[in-house]
Amino acid sequence: MNDSSIVNILEALKTRLDENNLLTVHSTSGIYPKVGFTFNKPITYHELEQFITKNHLTLPTEYKDFLLLHNGAEFFTNEYGYSFCLYSIEEMICEYNSMKDYSDVDYFLKNCYPIGYLVDRGTLLLDVSKFNQTNEVNVLLSGIETISFYCDLKTWLERMIIAQGNAYWEWFSKVVYFD
Structure with missing residues (x-):
């Protein structure tokens, strides 16, 4: 893909979906x-601009582009739910406000x-700590441990x-040493 913008990534995905927004995927055991x-x-x-102004947000272009294309989405859904979702702006603000109650990590609340x-x-x-200076963002996963993906959205x-x-x-690989 020459232009890997959020819009192009999602449009490329949609070209592979059928009329019901379904995609056949390869799973284990040939299923x-x-x-x-x-x-x-x-x-x-x-x-979007009203939400940003009202809530004093600093959102990177790629997340704004996503919201302007789809204000939220669920990916890889099946009868049990979804694999992951990206929040709507309303859900994001709600989750951010609730983070204040359960997160003891000041870094998350500030950045x-x-x-x-x-x-x-x-x-x-979405870690925006460097966004104002360098326009860089980083994606993190906060669970039992916090994982940095060292990449943008x-x-x-x-x-x-x-x-x-x-x-x-x-997924990982490991160097194998032979005698």
Whole structure:
């Protein structure tokens, strides 16, 4: 993909979906289940700017682009739920406000926005601590431990789509030494 913007990543995914927003994926043991995708209607630019101003948010362009395309989405859904979701702006603000009650990590409250959820893993956070100086953002996963993906939202999302909603960061290789 030459232009890996949020819009292009999601549009490329949608070209592979059938008329019911289903995608056949490769699973273990040669099983090929169909999984779904639910895309919310977009928020308008004016509504988004009002939320940003009212809540004193500093949102990076890639997250704004997502909200303007789909104000929330669920990815890789099946009869048990979804693999992960990206919050609508309303859900993000609600989650951010509730973080104040349960999070004892000041860094999260000062520098991060909860932008999604990974089932059985935790909250997806957008770390904007360097955004004002360098325009860089980083995606974090806050669960039992906090994991840094060392990438921006569009890179993380593209990897999740390629990995079919699986925890790609848990895949690893190990150097093998031979005598």
